[in-house]
Amino acid sequence: MKTKSLFLIALFCVSCSKQKMVSGENGMVVSTSTQASQVGIEILKQGGNAIDAAAAVGFTLAVTSSSNGNLGGGGFMVTRMANGKTFTLDYREMAPKSAYKDLFLDSSKNVIKDKSTKTHYASGIPGSVDGLLRAWKDHGSGNISIQQLLNPAVNYAENGFQLSKYEAKRFNNNKSFLSKHPETKRIFTRDDRNWKRGDIFYQKDLAETLKRIIKYGRDGFYKGKTADLIVSEMKNVANWITLEDLDNYTSKYRKPIRGEFNGLEVISMGPPSSGGILLIMMLNMFTAFGEINDIDVFDLEFNSSKYVHLITEIERRAYADRATHLGDEDFWEVPNEMLLSKNYAQMRVQDINANSSTRSGEIKAGDSPFSESEETTHYSVIDKDGNSVSVTTTINSGYGSGITVTGAGFILNNEMDDFSSKPGVPNMFGLIGNEANAIEAYKRPLSSMTPTIVLKNNKPFLILGTPGGSTIITTVFQNILNVVTHNMNIKEAVDAPRFHSQWLPDQIDHEKNSLSKKTANQLKRLGHKTEKRGYIGEANGIMIDGGLFLGGADKRGENSAVGY
Known part of the structure; x- marks a missing residue:
């Protein structure tokens, strides 16, 4: 890695230099919560495997x-x-039976503001409980009971836990939004003062919900009292998430998305995630551009103008394809083979000009023969035997719809916004969709979540992912490049400064200190518009180096790597 690159990374990370890379020989868990990471490690110590630990962390x-x-x-x-x-499990939310294409449009066919994000209609049928329990039952070690799996969560909910400065700040910064729904206000806000570090946070109703899952398994959530509470919460929205909807929900095993990059095998999530396909597409285009133009792209300097320009042009083309071709495969024929082929990558990069930017309006999706949250969270797990798990989970935007199920203690998602409410109209993250991602009953909305495992010599080498809405895919893409192209370790890779571009809007978003003044000026001369923004993603990853597990917790948030 070049000296200038090291300086740029060091400059970006000065304010958070206290955290170090964590190592372990028997297991590693990296998540956004110290408590959750520690719970995962304890499950491994009790004889559980990485699947058991991942479920407990969730x-x-x-x-x-x-x-x-x-x-x-x-x-x-x-x-x-x-x-x-290898398996990939989809426990994405589903649209209820009563959902229909024009759900969020008024009589003039215009999108109704906030209906897809801040109302009961914003919520899809939850899938987390079904998915975590299914993975544990099907692939767990058999050594961990459901009591062991959920008791730590019950304990933290019932007996409380100390809020960190970061978590207290989140509650306080979102107080206005959290106060809009009475039950959410009761649980997550204080009338006497703001939350502060060290306050004990209790969630008694949530503890009881978790206990019902321990007692009845899946039926403790999708049937019985919890299901009745969910349906009761929907009393003001006729027939939205019914008992029938809850009973019909099921997680689904999907075919993994696979690709090859510089001798490594990349395994990621397929539709309804757009992440895996776009990740492989972008890696393919990176290599293809070098082959077509006889350029050693692996020698481009980290975050130099040439490097940022190329990555931006690649990302724009991938996101244009996302808008046209990708959706839930149960409802839409996704041209996976075409999008993942090396030939397609070569075709897509042919019009990339090394000396000028391409306007997004000039970029169209490739011909075929036939959206999202900053508050997602990602965790990575590996056990002593090498079982590896990469999980990304979400309720969409921060605190989802803001609606807490009265008596059950948990917040409902607002994932319905990830559908295309109207072709050509962007969702809250600026992502545009078409008919492939239109709303239909029991359909799963398109997602950017990109949990990924990279193999080296047929063994796990990287386990990674990130939150960040539309920036998820580009963050994972850049993290892989950081390791493979710029020779960073996992901690350097997740901490390195980032930038992001998608099809629309027509700009490069970048973090503070991610682009030097010289680089920014050079990009402008190439025709790019640059916009400074806050943090992009919070990547959490594990690198396997020989017999050592190296945990990288992104310094952008309150992430935690725990190993033993």
Whole structure:
């Protein structure tokens, strides 16, 4: 890695230099919550495998990371077992039976403001409980009972846990939004003063919900009292998430998305995630551009104008394809083979000009023969045998719809906004969709979540992912490039400054200190518009180096790597 690159990374990370890379020989968990990461490690110490630990982490995050961890949302799990078996589990939310294409349009066919984000209609049928329990039952070690799996989460909910400065600040910064729904206000805000570090946060109703899952398993959520409470919460919205909807929900195993990059095998999530396909597409285009133009792209300097220009042009083309071709495969024929082919990548990069930018309006989706949250959360797990799990889960925007199920203690998602409410009209993250992602009953909305595992010599090498809405895919893409192209370790990779571009809007978003003044000026001369923004993503990853597990927790948030 070049000296200038090291200086740029050091400059970006000065304010957060106290955290170090964590190592372990028997297991590693990296998540957004110290409590959740520790719970995962304890499950491994009790004889559980990485699947057991991942499920326990997921349930704990529902308690300790209220803005993104969840029972009322969904997620994706990518797993590589020590025996070589790979599976991907889709427990994304589904549109209820009564959903229809023009749900969020008025009589003039205009999008109704906030209906897809801040009302009961914003919520899809939750999938997290079904998915976590299914993974545990199907692929767990058999050594961990459901009591062991959920008791830590119950304990944190019932007996409380100390709020960190970061979590207290989240509650306080979102007080106005959290006060809009009476039950959410009761649980997550204080009337006497703001939350502060060290306050004990209790969630008694959530503890009881978790206990019902322990007692009845899946039926403790999708049937019985909890299901009745969810339906009761929908009393002001006729027939939205019914008992029938809850009973019909099921997680689904999907075919993993695979690609090859510089001798490594990349395994990621397929539709309804757009992440895996776009990730492989962008890696393919990166290589293809070098081959077509006889340029050593692996020698481009980190975040130089040439590097940022190329990555931006690649990202724009990938996101144009996302808007046209991608959706839930149960409802839409996604041209996976075409999009993932090396030939397609070569075709897509042919019009990239090294000396000038391409306006987004000039970029169209490739011909075929036939959206999202800043408050997502990601965690990575590996056990002593090499079983590896990459999980990204969400309730969409921070604190989802802001609606807490009265008596059950958990916040409902607002994932319905990830559908295309109207072709050509962007969602809250600026993502545009067409008919492929139109609203239909029991359909799953398109997602950017990109849980990924990278193999080296047929063994796990990287386990990574990130929150960040539309920036998720580009963050994972850049993290892989950081390791493979710029020779960073996992901690350097997740901490390195980032930038992001998508098809629309026509600009490069970048973090403070991610672009030097010289680079920014050079990009402007190439025709790019640059916009400074806050943090992009909070990547959490594990690198396997020989027999050592190296945990990288992104310094952008309150992330935690725990190993043993």
